[in-house]
Amino acid sequence: MSMVGGGKWLREAEQLVVKPFRLVTTTLLSLLLPLSFLLLSRLSSASFLFSLLKSPPQTESSIFFSIFHYTNPAIYVAVSAISVYTLVLGLTTKITATDPNRSVPFYPHVTMAWLTLFLVQISVGLGLEGTSSNGLIIGSERNLLNRLLFLCGLHEVMLLWCRVIVRPVVDSTLIAGQRRREETVVERVALTVSCGTLWWWKLRDEVEALVGVAEAKKALLLSLLPTDGNVNVSMDVGTVDFVNWWLYYMVVTIGMVRIVKGCLWFGMILLFEQGSRRNPRGNANAAPVSTAYSAHYDHEGDTKV
Template identity: 80%
Template sequence: MSMAGGGKWRREAEQLVAKPFRLVTTTLLSLLLPLSFLLLSRLSSASFLFSLLKSPPPTDSYFFFSIFHYTNPAILYAVVSLISVYTLVLGLTTKITATDPNRLIPLYPHTSIAWLTLFLVQVSVGLGLQVTSPDGLINGSERNFLSRLVFFFGIHEVMLLWCRVIVRPVVDSTLIRGDAGRNRREETVVERVALAVSCGTLWWWKLRDEVEALVGVAEAKRALLLLLPIDGNVNVGLGVGTVDFVNWWLYYMIVTIGMVRIVKGCLGFGMVLLFEQVSRRDPRELSTVVAPVSTTSSVHCEDEGDTKV
């Protein structure tokens, strides 16, 4: 009895420690996706300023900056683009009345692929933010608070998919020590609140101002090309390139995801109100729907009682 009681106490202690650890780890790793947008905006602004001044970065960080300028964004652009496109497709194709968000995701990568993706993004973001600076950001035309709020909803939706597809399978496979696809857990209210609060804090602290450099650089380059005279001495770096177009595309894709989420939320709230009004006006329809379920359940219980006898 003592050994059984000790094993039970140990399992309860592990669960008591594992739940907060899982919550904190999942929340911190989920913030890698919005931090990726922050890093891409800083790299875009830094490369534009260096090309505008026609001077390389400081010598002490030139080696690291050159590595991240040519290598690091390729990884981040690939991961962020795939997650953003997948989020937009799911937002446009899934139903509004779905209750379990995990069932809306038809494709989960293998746990090894999730491990590799999470490792690459974590290393890229962690080292990249150390060699970049928020000074001298190119914001272009300032957006109003409404457009920034729509972007927040979009980045939160993308972060949720990043958490469900990449972060949670990795964390669950580590703590459960099994196949994360078979032992996939349902999200709790505490996890959703923690993700929303962390994303909102990061957005208010850094993202709402710095992430606009994704479109600000392209707008600044276009304005300079209109102002500067057309001759052969114009720096080639001032032209709007592929990276600037990708940044612009990513920014407005997140805005589109935010608009889709707002519209679906309003439609879902309207459907709930409409259902409540219909049920109040004609309760007989609700009774006719509930009655067959109750009869079948009672028959099922009687059958179970007969089998038990």
């Protein structure tokens, strides 16, 4: 009896320690994706500012920036893949009120999730350490609707990043043999609050550099072409600028899809409630039939669905 009681006490103590630690770890690692957008915006702004200078200062930060900017594609690959996957799921998944983890058809292997998380964490950590927000904000002011759509889309991408990459890694480390588990309300609230706080604190201004740099280069080219035909090649909108612009508006599209599907889901709930109120007798008669049908097959031992 003492051994049984001790084992139960040990399990309860483990739950008291593991659950909060798992919640904090999952939330912090999930913030790597919004921080990746912050890093990309700072790199885009710094690249544009350095291109305006004929001879950029040879400081440690500028040397680190040039090495990091051209030798680290992990951020672009991870953010682009997760964003495209989120958009495809948003366009193809049916509107249901079931577990959101069931709507994700593909989960990478835990080893691949570990590698992706490690590369992104190292890249974001080193990148944010070597860049600064002072003087690197370049972008035109977006309207409130555009910002809200980006926030909603960023939250969706962050949720998928958490479900596909972060949670399998955390669960395989803390809970042996269990890769998937149900997402709790506390976890979703923590992710939403952390994403909204980070967006309000940093992202709402700096992330607009993803599209602001491309627009600034385009405006500068249009203003210089009529007066001087020898425009610096670095002022052209390059591949990196196009990818940044594409990522920003993909996230905006994801937010738009999420809002439209949310409105449709809310409308379906209202129609279902109205239909059940208009025909309550039909619903009352349908329930006993299905119960009797299932009870008959349970008694016979049949396992048909």
